[in-house]
Amino acid sequence: MTGQMTAQPPAHADLYPTRTGGEFLLMPREDRVVHGAPGDGPLDAAELERFGGAGYLTFGDFVTPAEVDEFRAELARMSADPRVRAAESTIVETSSQEVRSIFDVHRSSEVFARIAHDPRLVDRARQILGTDVYLHQSRVNAKPGFGGGDFFWHSDFETWHAEDGMPRMRAVSISISLTRNHSFNGPLMIMPGSHTTYVSCGGATPQDNYKASLMMQGAGTPNPAALTQLADRHGIDVLTGEPGSAVMFDCNCMHGSNGNISPYPRSNLFFVYNSVENTLVEPFSAARRRPEFLGARDFTPIP
């Protein structure tokens, strides 16, 4: 008689398959959104409830005007530094030669490292995720006016899962505005509540997809039918706010931004905190890992 074996799931079963060459699918989220309680950090019960329901929270005066000035000066300094401009982790627009994004700023800038490790950010991230956290990605963005391009709808988690090997939905992003976000200069748009649905994308990941997708998107882009269903169900919130305001949002929020013909550019800091219980494995839907400035493999918890 043969012994019976209980089927064990593999160590990193793919709960969120995507880019498997098949159809686009809407799937339920398998992970909790809010892990902590009101006593565990600065967010009160109402804020935790709002984050759980909408998938995001906004904060009016998250940093001081003096800090905004300091961050803008640091962005200007880095954008003018030939070594920074030449780095692979810096995205320079070919036509204008202007710096659009600088990644990994928590490692390359003392000023940005300090805010990335600031309790105002880290304590909130720990409270939402219920564990210690580490920095999965950081960047500073400068988005131009007079025809700056759009950023199509996407879930960050889908990319981090497919291309970076992030196993579960247990990461949050915090974005700090360095300029005013009007409704008309291409502000962040979020479909509130969309974080509870996973859009499994069709197609497959082309090799070195990130090089193209940093400038424009391809693989990992939801199809019109999925987006229409999500928008009809959840609506679209337009996140306006003053310099120094911030938004904290779940890794699986469906979000994007329109282009900007106004004269007013936008810039912001962007930090992604991942739970130390959710560290990266091998990519789930890509032949090889992206560079570490996009998906960090230093999982050291923030002290």
Next chain:
Amino acid sequence: MTGQMTAQPPAHADLYPTRTGGEFLLMPREDRVVHGAPGDGPLDAAELERFGGAGYLTFGDFVTPAEVDEFRAELARMSADPRVRAAESTIVETSSQEVRSIFDVHRSSEVFARIAHDPRLVDRARQILGTDVYLHQSRVNAKPGFGGGDFFWHSDFETWHAEDGMPRMRAVSISISLTRNHSFNGPLMIMPGSHTTYVSCGGATPQDNYKASLMMQGAGTPNPAALTQLADRHGIDVLTGEPGSAVMFDCNCMHGSNGNISPYPRSNLFFVYNSVENTLVEPFSAARRRPEFLGARDFTPIP
């Protein structure tokens, strides 16, 4: 002794030079904005004052829901008609084969002719312009979602003056929404009060400029310095509203619209009324006239 001759301005002196190969210039408007009084039509004193100051007025329930349905059905019918699709006055997007604009609809459609001649529109236009009016241009637009393009800042009058030979600023446009205008689906943006400043544009008009400029803009586009000055001085209004709402705006308003990544397309009717005292002459800054579907030469007053 020689007799003295008083210098006479030529019959159509160019009060609004543009595209003369020189610099961009901000020039004052030389023409009145509001010619009529409260007793002359449906607009009351407060509305006339608002139009004079901001250069535009909005109306919440300008047409009925049944009319909106009728207009949408007529747009769908025309967009499917092979003869309409093949006409030079119809703009079909090459990649999607979808109809984007149909011009001259007050002559090609009984339904649209009726609304173009409706007293709700015509009486308001006559009141603002202080004379009988005729239709300079008409069109119906279908603007897609999921990445529909932007329309850069411009003054309609600059084009009508340069390319159609409209002598003075004495025309108004009325746009009727057939869909909901959210802040996030590329609604009309106007710089309120900008109609009192004329932006004389640099460069020159390329031959058959209209063929390119119907899809994307080139000549007649203000430069960043002019736009920044106007936006800083006047601000930017985002015109949201329900289907059936309308906006009436002066021919020299600086306006544009951002792109639209949302799932929600926009469509609208657009009619331009010109004063019978402001009929077209030869183009001021183009080698030849544009086709009549863009700048009508039938100056018959609307009865």
